[in-house]
Amino acid sequence: MIARPVSTRPRQTGATAVLVAAVVAAVGMGLLSAVSPTLAIGGLVAVVAVPAAIARPKVLAYALAAAVPAESLVVGGVAIGRLLGPIAVIAIVARVIAGCTWPAGSTSTLTVVGAYALVAVASLLWTVDPGGTVQALGSLGIALAFMASFAILVDDERDLRRLLWVAAVAAIVLALVYIEGYLSGISRQSNPVGDANFFAAFEVLALPLVVVLASSSRSPGARVGLFVGVAIMAASVIATLSRGGFANLIAIVFLIVVLPSRTLFRSREQKVLFLTAAALGMTVLLSTAWVSLQSRFQQGFHEATSVAGGRGDLWEAALLQYREHPITGIGYGSFRPNSFDVLTETPGVSLDSHLRTSVLSGEPVHNSYIESLAELGPAGLVLFLGLLIAPAASLRRTSRRAAAAGLPFVRSVANALLLGLLAFAVAATLLSAETSRILSLVVGLSVVLPRMARASSDGASSG
Secondary structure (H helix, E strand, O other): OOOOOOOOHHHHHHHHHHHHHHHHHHHHHHHHHHHOHHHHHHHHHHHHHHHHHHHOHHHHHHHHHHHHHHOOOEEOOEEHHHHHHHHHHHHHHHHHHOOOOOOOOOHHHHHHHHHHHHHHHHHHHOOOOHHHHHHHHHHHHHHHHHHHHHHHHOOOHHHHHHHHHHHHHHHHHHHHHHHHHHHOOOOOOOOOOOOHHHHHHHHHHHHHHHHHHHHHOOOHHHHHHHHHHHHHHHHHHHHOOOHHHHHHHHHHHHHHHHOOHHHOOOOHHHHHHHHHHHHHHHHHHHHHHHHHHHHHHHHHHHOOOOHHHHHHHHHHHHHHHHHHOOOOOOOOOOOHHHHHHHHHHOOOOOOHHHHHHOOOOOOOOOOHHHHHHHHHHHHHHHHHHHHHHHHHHHHHHHHHHHHHHOOHHHHHHHHHHHHHHHHHHHHOOOOOOOOOHHHHHHHHHHHHHHHHHHHHHHHHHHO
């Protein structure tokens, strides 16, 4: 019997169709970019990202992880987060339609998240600035989309490891870009990576996660590369000249050193390697940036009445707003667009350092706790604290359960996220970060990890 050759015509036809579609898409993007970069990016998203989110939704979780350290980066006039937020929703819907259900066992975290979102939306009924509230709710919606993507699209340790690798590589690459910009004389306000303070906050939060990846890697080359990345990340925090970022970095490095080695590392030798890398990175950049960083600290100390560039003025103004609306607050997102007017009504503030923002979109409170109190009242502050406490408690329980189940990687990641959450809580005293994608990453993964530890425990019990 003579075998008939398999026809390759359908395969060739499909390849030709893909090639033609790619050429048409490229030409279309080129024409749109001549009109508007924003339109070109929108077209690229429509042609590439949306089908990818539907066909391979997991890939989007990795893209979102890469976008977290660059949440302030603007491409073609569109912030990365706002560009990926709607695509995240599509990927979540596609995954749910395919049969995925919301992870069970994270009731406290999900309850706090839902209650916080509900109160924020309800503030539309009493807000003093509906436009500001609608804009802030849009940012909250994107943050929730990021959070849900990490919670739903990450299934197992393999997915988790891949996601953390993407986040680590993005953190290291962007750290190099930031350092290069600093050494080239680009000011911290103009660095292409985005807001210096948020970038420093992410790098500090990601540091324990990169340490876990390095310590758990079987490849010596990858392990060395990641520890070199630790040095680069530590150096980039110095390059941001962020006072809060620098203090937070010192605190987290100290905690990593004093905690038992088993918290993040597989051996004491790896802890020594981490300490060497972190110290090297900070020392190299401090030799260049120390004068500028010292000057910024001295500036902050000398501003006795307007802590750190006028933050104290903003805190006083926000507390004044709270005292005038002690039950409900002024409405979600309402402080920023009215900040200069509120400052003019606040006794004892210095308006000189705020004049540059009087004609712009305004200033946030630069303190997530005070901002939550001013905008959503006592309930808002309690719920924002819940966004930190509930995931922290869940991560602590997961660490213990993973240790009992013999899951060292899950245990170490839970510990690293717990340290990162602590770093975020400290950074939030100087940042308005209620809708930060950094928090979305931690909260989303805090929902995933218990499922992994529970599945292993159940499997061991049934076996």
